[in-house]
Amino acid sequence: MTRRKVFDPKAVPSSFWRGRDVQAALARRDIGALFRSYLSAFDDCTQTQLALLTEHDRSDVSNWVRGARHGQVSDIGVLTRIAEGLRLPDTARMLMGLAPADALMSSIRDEREMADATGKSTDRDRRRLDDSDLNSTRIAICGSRAAEAHGAVIDTAVRSLARLVMVRRLRVNHGPIGVGIEVMTHIADHYQPPGLRGAVAIFGRRNVIADAEYVVVVGGGAGTRAEADLAIALGKQVLPYGASGGTARAMFQQVRRQPALTSWIPSDQLATLNNCASLDSGASTMEIEQMTDDFVDLLDNVIHADRGEPRV
Numbered sequence: 001m002t003r004r005k006v007f008d009p010k011a012v013p014s015s016f017w018r019g020r021d022v023q024a025a026l027a028r029r030d031i032g033a034l035f036r037s038y039l040s041a042f043d044d045c046t047q048t049q050l051a052l053l054t055e056h057d058r059s060d061v062s063n064w065v066r067g068a069r070h071g072q073v074s075d076i077g078v079l080t081r082i083a084e085g086l087r088l089p090d091t092a093r094m095l096m097g098l099a100p101a102d103a104l105m106s107s108i109r110d111e112r113e114m115a116d117a118t119g120k121s122t123d124r125d126r127r128r129l130d131d132s133d134l135n136s137t138r139i140a141i142c143g144s145r146a147a148e149a150h151g152a153v154i155d156t157a158v159r160s161l162a163r164l165v166m167v168r169r170l171r172v173n174h175g176p177i178g179v180g181i182e183v184m185t186h187i188a189d190h191y192q193p194p195g196l197r198g199a200v201a202i203f204g205r206r207n208v209i210a211d212a213e214y215v216v217v218v219g220g221g222a223g224t225r226a227e228a229d230l231a232i233a234l235g236k237q238v239l240p241y242g243a244s245g246g247t248a249r250a251m252f253q254q255v256r257r258q259p260a261l262t263s264w265i266p267s268d269q270l271a272t273l274n275n276c277a278s279l280d281s282g283a284s285t286m287e288i289e290q291m292t293d294d295f296v297d298l299l300d301n302v303i304h305a306d307r308g309e310p311r312v
Contacts, residue, residue, distance in 0.1 A: 032071025140212035141180035146221030220247035242277030
């Protein structure tokens with residue numbers, strides 16, 4: 001008996017992932033619809049081979065395809081196995097809500113690449129990793145959930161900044177605690193970049209901002225204020241999210257008093273910075289999310305204006 005040839009997902013043309021039905025299934029995380037499209041498009045792929053590729057039982061795949069099992073999946077581990085097994089291109093991975101396979105965030109490292117035989121990090125490893133990221137923008141994310149900060153706004157900022165970091169492949173500097181590490185943790189939990197093992201925090205305020213091109217301030221107390229003041233003294237381009245309260249609000253007031261500190265922001269974007277400076281006490285969750293998206297869009301636009309890249 002002739003053995004059936006094992007299906008190779010690397011042979012799937014990129015046009016398949018751009019199909020309307022396929023993209024709709026990816027966006028909804030509807031694995032049943034995705035598998036049905038896959039099997040319909042590729043006659044030489046079977047449910048058994050799909051099960052092997054995605055590390056599932058044959059019965060699970062059958063139930064998804066037949067609709068006996070709810071098609072929409074929220075488990076990141078399941079989605080990751082499917083994405084890796086079917087060799088999804090980065091555009092398809094991100095549409096599903098996963099990290100691109102070639103994520104460049106220097107704050108996230110595979111432990112195998114960050115350690116030598118003794119388990120300790122090496123300068124050579126760091127240089128090699130940093131050299132691969134030379135074309136990516138580096139930002140510092142400063143801030144914390146200090147008493148005077150707005151917790152609900154910070155929650156939305158963490159999610160929105162995480163998405164921007166992933167889509168734009170930004171390199172992120174952050175300290176061992178605070179909003180920056182929250183952003184990286186959110187990425188770890190919700191995007192799962194391949195090879196993710198840990199986030200590398202930077203100790204020392206000057207070190208956090210020294211090589212950053214932009215310094216984003218969200219919430220924060222006295223420690224964040226020291227970082228922001230140092231950033232201004234070093235001539236960094238500081239972008240405070242005033243509505244998040246704490247140091248970010250104080251820094252917004254300072255940069256508005258000193259126009260030279262916002263001269264790097266296109267004039268048509270200054271209105272957005274102003275609109276993101278304060279929040280009504282009765283603001284709804286939707287209003288908070290919209291304001292946060294506006295602020296992160298502003299960050300995206302000012303960073304990439306000279307590159308001619310579209311906004312996320």
